[in-house]
Amino acid sequence: MKTPIEILLIEANPAAARLIIEVFNESKWNINISRLNDGVEVMDYLNKKNKYKYSKTPSLILLELNLLGKRGYEVLKEIKTDDTLKSIPVIILTNSRNNEDVYNSYEKRANAYIIKSVNLNKFREDMLIFNEFWFNYATLPKIEV
Secondary structure (H helix, E strand, O other): OOOOEEEEEEOOOHHHHHHHHHHHHHOOOOEEEEEEOEHHHHHHHHOOOHHHOOOOOOOEEEEOOOOEOOOHHHHHHHHHOOOOOOOOOEEEEEOOOOHHHHHHHHHOOOOEEEEOOOOHHHHHHHHHHHHHHHHHHOOOOOOOO
């Protein structure tokens, strides 16, 4: 079996996180998902500090803008300005349809901006398409930290 694809899900909403994880677990790809809901802990996780010293470096990050502790924009900026981490694709997965949020995310070097559908079936379908693209067509970087 291939080495699992490491995904870091940064999501404060437990229901959304549960659905995303469920879709990933049902997929045909070997995926290992770690979830954080607090923006303050993200950099500790990514830099393997404190209780995260054995964390796996993700191949892809899903980031909600509305987080506990630290806003998603701050997390995105820290990731994309860190020489070791900046090549990890960061996908904004949020409820915000605000054009300023879209603009600010891309300005801070997000790799994509996806708006979560409020329709459960549509959201599930969107996540399946996301999986198909990122794990079947795109090539993710192998990052050793």
